Amino acid sequence: MTPIFLKSLDLAYAVKSGKILFRNVSFEFTGGDIICLLGNNGAGKSTLLKVCAGLLEPSYGQVSLLKSQDDLLKSHKNRKSISWLPQQLIRPENFNVIEFISLSDFLNRNTSYLSNELSIDYDNILRDFDLMHLKNTELVDLSGGEWKRVQLARIWASKAKVLFLDEPESDLDARHKHDLIYKCKLYARENQSIIFITSHDLFFAREIANKICALSDGLWVWNSDSDFFWRSNIVQKLYGIRNSLE
Numbered sequence: 064m065t066p067i068f069l070k071s072l073d074l075a076y077a078v079k080s081g082k083i084l085f086r087n088v089s090f091e092f093t094g095g096d097i098i099c100l101l102g103n104n105g106a107g108k109s110t111l112l113k114v115c116a117g118l119l120e121p122s123y124g125q126v127s128l129l130k131s132q133d134d135l136l137k138s139h140k141n142r143k144s145i146s147w148l149p150q151q152l153i154r155p156e157n158f159n160v161i162e163f164i165s166l167s168d169f170l171n172r173n174t175s176y177l178s179n180e181l182s183i184d185y186d187n188i189l190r191d192f193d194l195m196h197l198k199n200t201e202l203v204d205l206s207g208g209e210w211k212r213v214q215l216a217r218i219w220a221s222k223a224k225v226l227f228l229d230e231p232e233s234d235l236d237a238r239h240k241h242d243l244i245y246k247c248k249l250y251a252r253e254n255q256s257i258i259f260i261t262s263h264d265l266f267f268a269r270e271i272a273n274k275i276c277a278l279s280d281g282l283w284v285w286n287s288d289s290d291f292f293w294r295s296n297i298v299q300k301l302y303g304i305r306n307s308l309e
């Protein structure tokens with residue numbers, strides 16, 4: 064399988080007012096990596112993920128997706144290479160679950176779910192995300208957690224090489240969070256994909272990621288193997304948690 068690398072060098076992003084949200088972000092991730100980006104509310108995690116996914120242009124520096132150490136893929140914005148889960152997505156009206164999950168395939172192939180011409184085994188994906196019983200349910204009638212699983216199922220159907228998942232575990236109950244950890248590990252390993260996640264759930268982060276990085280006050284303050292991060296006792300400092308007896 065072709066190895067893949069996601070690299071950034073000195074990435075920075077400033078908003079129109081000139082305020083710098085983050086700077087000096089440099090990293091190199093490889094196929095198979097699951098990275099969890101941590102930081103306080105407003106630290107710039109979603110913005111960094113959007114820059115890495117090519118949805119926002121960096122103000123400085125660059126981010127590239129490479130198919131070998133120095134062989135640049137056509138464009139890291141190549142739709143087939145990247146899939147993106149936003150923190151919040153408004154549910155489209157007049158779509159049911161299977162229509163939403165198979166939409167890209169349907170548009171690409173100008174066919175329908177019932178025509179048996181689709182390249183993806185949607186029933187398998189629906190079963191995987193515990194959605195089979197909701198296959199024909201309108202999106203507006205789903206619970207919050209069911210809607211999140213539908214969005215994740217659509218991303219799994221994309222078979223993209225790099226997944227950017229902004230708080231994918233939010234709204235999920237304990238069992239479905241557990242299932243998601245297993246599915247991400249399997250996806251990253253089997254496809255040699257990179258999965259770049261943000262999360263506020265430290266238990267989830269610890270279970271899912273082999274790499275941890277962090278933003279604080281606009282700075283790229285951490286980037287290491289997960290084990291090293293959890294041994295470092297930096298978590299309290301990162302989140303500014305004070306001992307209540309102090």
Ligand SMILES: Nc1ncnc2c1ncn2[C@@H]1O[C@H](COP(=O)(O)OP(=O)(O)OP(=O)(O)O)[C@@H](O)[C@H]1O
Nearest residue numbers: 078079084102103104105106107108109110111150
């Ligand atoms: N276009 C913009 N113009 C001005 N400020 C912005 C813009 N986009 C983001 N911000 C600000 O930048 C900061 C970082 O936002 P971002 O959504 O990246 O944070 P986050 O770390 O993902 O936060 P959370 O954990 O709360 O989701 C916030 O204070 C936000 O208000």
